[in-house]
Amino acid sequence: MKDIADKLTRWIKEEVEKAGAKGAVVGLSGGIDSACVAALCKRAFPDSVLGVILPCYSNPQDAIHGRLVAETFSIPYEEIVLDEPFDWFVHRFTGQDYDVTSCELTIANIKPRLRMITLYYFAAKHNYLVVGTENKAERVVGHYTKYGDGGVDIKPLANLLKFQVKELAKELGVPQCIIDKAPSAGLWFGHCDEQEMGFTYKDLDRYIMNGDVPEPVKKAIQDLERKRAHKRHMPPIPPEF
Ligand SMILES: Nc1ncnc2c1ncn2[C@@H]1O[C@H](COP(=O)(O)OP(=O)(O)OC[C@H]2O[C@@H]([n+]3cccc(C(=O)O)c3)[C@H](O)[C@@H]2O)[C@@H](O)[C@H]1O
Numbered sequence: 001m002k003d004i005a006d007k008l009t010r011w012i013k014e015e016v017e018k019a020g021a022k023g024a025v026v027g028l029s030g031g032i033d034s035a036c037v038a039a040l041c042k043r044a045f046p047d048s049v050l051g052v053i054l055p056c057y058s059n060p061q062d063a064i065h066g067r068l069v070a071e072t073f074s075i076p077y078e079e080i081v082l083d084e085p086f087d088w089f090v091h092r093f094t095g096q097d098y099d100v101t102s103c104e105l106t107i108a109n110i111k112p113r114l115r116m117i118t119l120y121y122f123a124a125k126h127n128y129l130v131v132g133t134e135n136k137a138e139r140v141v142g143h144y145t146k147y148g149d150g151g152v153d154i155k156p157l158a159n160l161l162k163f164q165v166k167e168l169a170k171e172l173g174v175p176q177c178i179i180d181k182a183p184s185a186g187l188w189f190g191h192c193d194e195q196e197m198g199f200t201y202k203d204l205d206r207y208i209m210n211g212d213v214p215e216p217v218k219k220a221i222q223d224l225e226r227k228r229a230h231k232r233h234m235p236p237i238p239p240e241f
């Protein structure tokens with residue numbers, strides 16, 4: 001994994017410089033993916049990385065872990081609570097207050113989209129790129145919000161399976177409590193990726209590597225892969241008529 005960490009560090013540096021930018025902005029969710037990306041960005045740009053912690057009706061533990069990542073890797077960070085703008089949208093769209101027990105995606109997906117707006121503000125302010133955290137497992141089944149956490153400039157983890165992200169996290173020195181957490185997009189209270197998807201990351205990794213998973217799991221993965229294929233492409237445009 002040391003080799004991969006070095007290669008990804010160089011790749012980030014090259015991509016950012018190619019874009020004429022000076023550094024990186026990373027949303028710090030307190031999860032393993034953003035912890036790895038933050039650590040890699042710090043290696044690539046020791047003096048020009050910004051972490052941004054953006055709670056939006058989030059579990060307070062997430063911000064604690066986000067700060068832990070920033071402190072572990074000596075990354076300066078901003079913290080902006082998004083509850084208020086989120087409330088505005090929910091009230092305007094539904095005429096009601098936010099129901100914190102709701103897992104309705106039409107509403108929950110507003111959260112990552114508000115984060116995207118915030119990250120792009122800081123990117124433009126500092127001439128940095130927004131560095132995304134999507135890994136290969138999430139990419140295959142589109143487990144991210146289109147133009148939310150999927151709305152980023154570069155995605156250094158996009159070719160790593162979930163188990164490889166774990167190995168990378170160990171190599172980079174990500175705190176163990178973050179490595180051990182259950183993967184969660186944190187879109188609602190108690191949100192658990194594996195529960196929502198209906199299969200485990202272990203099976204998803206195995207499916208991508210060699211297809212060797214039980215038939216019902218394969219079907220569930222392939223259904224999502226098909227349904228969310230649009231997220232892996234640019235928006236279709238018509239030919240010049
Ligand atoms: N065929 C098609 N061609 C072009 N566009 C198509 C389309 N079908 C839907 N769409 C568009 O896509 C939209 C649906 O996609 P989207 O808005 O993303 O929504 P959707 O995929 O329904 O939900 C987002 C998923 O990502 C998960 N997530 C979110 C954030 C972070 C993480 C994480 O773990 O890191 C995971 C979340 O738990 C949920 O399962 C539709 O409303 C429509 O606008």
Ligand SMILES: Nc1ncnc2c1ncn2[C@@H]1O[C@H](COP(=O)(O)OP(=O)(O)OP(=O)(O)O)[C@@H](O)[C@H]1O
Nearest residue numbers: 027028029031032033034053054133149183184185
């Ligand atoms: N509260 C938050 N503050 C800042 N950024 C966030 C927050 N929640 C999510 N994000 C951004 O959106 C990305 C996707 O969210 P998600 O929670 O799935 O990833 P993660 O927590 O890094 O890893 P995992 O999938 O292992 O939980 C994060 O990596 C991060 O960049």
